[in-house]
Amino acid sequence: MSPKITTELLKQLRQVMKSPKYVQEPVQAYIVPSGDAHQSEYIAPCDCRRAFISGFDGSAGTAIVTDQHAAMWTDGRYFLQAAHQMDNNWTLMKMGLKDTPTQEDWLVSVLPEGSKVGVDPFIIPADQWKRMSKALRSAGHDLVPIKENLIDTIWTDCPQRPCKPLITLDLSYTGVSWKDKIAALRSKMAERKVLWFVVTALDEVAWLFNLRGSDVEYNPVFFAYAVIGMNTIRLFIDGDRMTDPAVREHLQLDSTLEPEFKIQVIPYGSILSELQAVGAGLSPKDKVWLSDKASYAVTEAIPKAYQYLTPYTPICIAKAVKNASETEGMRRAHIKDAVALCELFNWLEKEVPKGTVTEIIAADKAEEFRSQQKDFVELSFATISSTGPNGAIIHYKPVPETNRTLSVNEIYLLDSGAQYKDGTTDVTRTMHFGTPSAYEKECFTCVLKGHIAVSAAIFPNGTKGHLLDSFARSALWDCGLDYLHGTGHGVGSFLNVHEGPCGISYKTFADEPLEAGMIVSDEPGYYEDGSFGIRIENVVLVIPAETKYNFKNRGSLTFEPLTLVPIQRKMIDVNLLTQKERNWVDNYHQKCREVVGAELERQGRHETLQWLIRETEPLLRAQ
Amino acid sequence: MSPKITTELLKQLRQVMKSPKYVQEPVQAYIVPSGDAHQSEYIAPCDCRRAFISGFDGSAGTAIVTDQHAAMWTDGRYFLQAAHQMDNNWTLMKMGLKDTPTQEDWLVSVLPEGSKVGVDPFIIPADQWKRMSKALRSAGHDLVPIKENLIDTIWTDCPQRPCKPLITLDLSYTGVSWKDKIAALRSKMAERKVLWFVVTALDEVAWLFNLRGSDVEYNPVFFAYAVIGMNTIRLFIDGDRMTDPAVREHLQLDSTLEPEFKIQVIPYGSILSELQAVGAGLSPKDKVWLSDKASYAVTEAIPKAYQYLTPYTPICIAKAVKNASETEGMRRAHIKDAVALCELFNWLEKEVPKGTVTEIIAADKAEEFRSQQKDFVELSFATISSTGPNGAIIHYKPVPETNRTLSVNEIYLLDSGAQYKDGTTDVTRTMHFGTPSAYEKECFTCVLKGHIAVSAAIFPNGTKGHLLDSFARSALWDCGLDYLHGTGHGVGSFLNVHEGPCGISYKTFADEPLEAGMIVSDEPGYYEDGSFGIRIENVVLVIPAETKYNFKNRGSLTFEPLTLVPIQRKMIDVNLLTQKERNWVDNYHQKCREVVGAELERQGRHETLQWLIRETEPLLRAQ
Secondary structure, rough: OOOOOOOOHHHHHHHHHHOOOOOOOOEEEEEOOOOOOOOOOOOHHHHHHHHHHOOOOOOOOOOEEOOOOOEEEEOOHHHHHHHEEEOOEEEEEOOOOOOOOHHHHHHHHHHHHHHHHEOOOOOOEEEHHHHHHHHHHHHOOEEEEEOOHHHHHHHHOOOOOOOOOOOOOOOOOOOOOOOHHHHHHHHHHHOOOEEEEEEEOOHHHHHHOEEEOOEEEEEEEOEEEEEOOOOOOEEEEOOHHHOOOOHHOOOOOOOOOOHHHHHHHHHHHHHHHHHHHHHHHHOEEEEEEEEEOEEHHHHHHOOOHEEEEEEOOHHHHHHHOHHHHHHHHHHHHHHHHHHHHHHHHHHHHHHEEEEEEEHHHHHHHHHHHHHHOOOEEEOHHHHHEHHHHHHHOOOOOOOOOOOOOOOOOOOEEEEEEEOOOEEOEEEEEEOOOOOOHHHHHHHHHHHHHHHHHHOOOOOOOOOOOHHHHHHHHHHHHHHHOOOOOEEEEOOOOOOOOOOOEEEEEEOOOOOOOOOOOOOOEEOOOOEOOOOEEEEOOEEEEEEEOHHHHHHHHEEEEEEEEEOOOOOOOHHHHHHHOOOHHHHHHHHHHHHHHHOOOHHHOOOOOHHHHHHHHHOOOOOOOOO | OOOOOHHHHHHHHHHHOOOOOOOOOOOEEEEEOOOOOOOOOOOHHOOHHHOOOOOOOOOOOOEEHHHHHHHEEEEEHHHHHHHHHHHOOEEEEEOOOOOOOHHHHHHHHHHOOOOEEEEOOOOOHHHHHHHHHHHHHOOOOOEEEEEOHHHHHHHHHHHOOOOOOOEOOOOHHHHHOOHHHHHHHHHHHHOOOOOOOEEEOOOHHHHHHOEOOOOOOOOOOOOOEEEEEOOOHHHHHHHHHHOHHHHHOOOOOOOOOOHOEEEEOOHHHHHHHHHHHHOOOOOOOOOEEEEOOHHHHHHHHOOHHHHEEEOOOHHHHHHOOHHHHHHHHHHHHHHHHHHHHHHHHHHHHHHHHHHHOEEHHHHHHHHHHOOOOEEEEEEOOOOEEEEEEHHOOOOOOOOOOOOOOOOOEEEEEEEOOOEEEEEEOOEEEEOOOOOOOHHHHHHHHHHHHHHHHHOOOOEOOOEHHHHHHHHHHHHHHHOOOOOOOOOEOOOOOOOOOOOOEEOOOOOOOOOOOOOOOOEEEEEEEEOOOOOHHHHHHEEEEEEOOOOHHHHHOOOEEEEEEEOOOOHHHEEEEHOOOHHHHHHHHHHHHHHHHHHHHHHHOOOOOOOOHHHHHHHHHOOOOOO
């Protein structure tokens, strides 16, 4: 891929940074974060402002443009991609490396005395605003909110904000009605003596009302806010979506309801003025609960004395612990997803040697097989279909300029997933269609040992996921290998494929303890720049474990893989595995064969069933 | 031990909390933290105010007394001890358990509206003040500094602040002169554009000037502050300690020196007024560097706009990485310490069966053997000599009322260490003088597996110690066992046995990355309340590791044990160890035999040499 030429755009941006039409005083720097007004990770095209100005379209990154410089901060997943996509106007700031300055330190080092730094207050989370503002102020600069987004002023062909129809989910999918969810939220509010709760994250709005949308690709969410009082429910949403009879019935908009469950529908754009009205009506000691990741604009609409900010909202925490209906849905979704992937891998084994399968064709074929499954809605993220050196670009997405043909000489990495009405999947398998080298097998086996170490880990109740991260790395570390990303993330239930508040990462210390019913990914990897990438990822459910001494009745937890797709045995150097690890692989494959085999049989996919049976034979130790 | 009766004391404290003689307005709560004005962990008797008011004398704990309540926060090491030492006036708040409120939350829940909470501003660190003050303010209360310490007003027989002679350390011990240390500090100050640095931690003052003292038991430090400018050095210290000719020569007080190395000696009590004078002379953009753990009183002496606060000072970070002279000193100290412990264990094996050895006798004997070694100064902490159920009290110290006789029927745990002029030691061994049960051996072996997992861990440069903590727990977790303390702490070089900025703990996320030359402890354990305690502790040096692929030239690290004391083989269930673990134990014992054996030989301790040879035989696998 060739980099985006940004010279002219940067010139225009620097002009509007001085233009009295948009800024009260000229700003010497302008920050362009990744997110939208809801701090979403996946965003609608109209919100891809950082990609527009820089060319770098990975999921995480912050651009800062000053009069002289343009710099981009991103993490290890995106170092290569960002370097490829940005032109020489840009400096790449590799987060996580020792010598990389923070945004604040860098700004302080390049800005002239007494500078103003601008940012869109809807796009920057309140906690980041606070940190950045403090650091700048202590160095004599000012962070200032710029009402009009400056990128939008130069983005002449910016797409419209989407406003797609909604999907209603009944109890068989959600397990709990929206009214019960609101009642549970209100009891959490009462516990904390809070009068109002502002729902700003899109997946929290969707979960709370048992609604789904398609405003953002891959994430079944819709643009909305909600403000929940002890006796009122206000839903801020645009368009004629509330005229859909199914939605009206689902929300009981036309029924005679207890007044505390009566939903007021209000235009999306009125959130600030409504919040200001709420703020104006508060008495001393009244509190309004917001996520500390809500936008600065929304947070500041409530006077500081009334703000009650927490890193994770009660909705976020409740959403993470899946109930029986959701867990069963996730199991069903993963079985269907496994059927689709077994079909794909069987097909690839036959087609790759012909030299006709490109990364894009493989990705499309994966989507085709998935779309044949019941309740399929869309993919859960852009398929990472990468062969050879492309596999080392951790969040690679094949495009025509990079599209590479799969061959019997290279490692192929497929990280993909789907949204089904009953659950969300995310699975990575790495395979070779010829004969892997000893080194490739060694690396793969180290990654597999790490994957098993997490999956089979037993740990006491109350343990936070980040304490398990090193288990995934230990075998790699012993060889002097590592990977520059976390080991796992929370997964939504027909919702965002990445969700808080739990995860398994050396970077996260504010994660909430793992609890039975939470669902996370387990995905260690190894990446050799210019050569290959390896990752093995299952989605796993946190379940109670049985131990000999049970932590003095504190209880213990472990994981059950929901993903049931064979791990390619030819990539495994069996002699590097312990007996316990060999048993884990064989038991896992046995379960894949039984559970997915039965579904393949039911769907009449006999050829693929034979493939599955072959791929799930027990491991053989080399002589 | 029987609890301290505190009814009368609490009554007196509640009276002075209302007395206009001491407080401008009555306070509804008074906080009594652990520390002294330097936030020391180990404190002089005159600073043991929390122990005086509550009876609980563990190393960590915060008391809060309100009109109605008295509550004590402490961590898992001290749950049992605190419960034993405090009477019914006190509520024990078990930190780290899910349902335990924070001090702030608890205060908010018990205080009447608009309360004042008092604290001595010299005793509370600035970061804690800030957090506490903010939380109280947002609930309508106020945190107020009370100039006169209220405990001191009711502590009629409070001991005097000590003021003992100083020890000077020459280059053969320190490797770097105090002038070079000051020059290095000034270059760090210049890098951060800071004009002044305030040294508040006692071990930082001692390290910077290559001086030691004995004002505080176990920690070779002395009461002092220092304020370092780019051209001035001010040392705040009391008494006639500066009249000692050796000290005067060491600090070159009477020499013609470059002016920037001329030390001004100023009375200890003048620190606030001198700092206020420094603050008054600053220009905009000038900065004064302080630890964010410095006292609120010292921090507030500098106007907020000039404060530059960091969690770890450059002295703390420099001090943690031991140079070649310090490392060699630590090696020597640990060999001598091993000689003393081998003598002790040989003696215990003969004496314990006679039924005449108590915990106190064993501790005294350990000190006696240590004191025979060259350059011995004092113990590095109160010896934990504990048998049977006392072993489950993690930071137990035997006193006449609890003193138990060692026997062939109980597990004995000895956690002890010493200060030598060339280094500081800290070692725990757990042993049985009869026949351990299968369960005791199983627990011991799980702890040993954890100890080895950390000690043999290989990890990339830049890894923080807390990422290794779970390695120490994995084998225990598999059985449903755990321990409620961190796995390791930094160790000073003839300085505090606990020092920052590195460590190995699930609780610490602000630790600095491990670097070659850092020294930490590796001490997993297992504790069965009412029955026994097990801990295996070595002091280990961070050293470069060799790996097959060397993290793409990022380099890697591992640990070398400095402690060289045999691990009792009869406590090990060899069948629970992997081959790699058995090799580790045998190699470790081989090194103990070679290195400590040579020293025993040199010292003519032939009987103990025979004991050592016996105890370092290779492990035998049970048939």
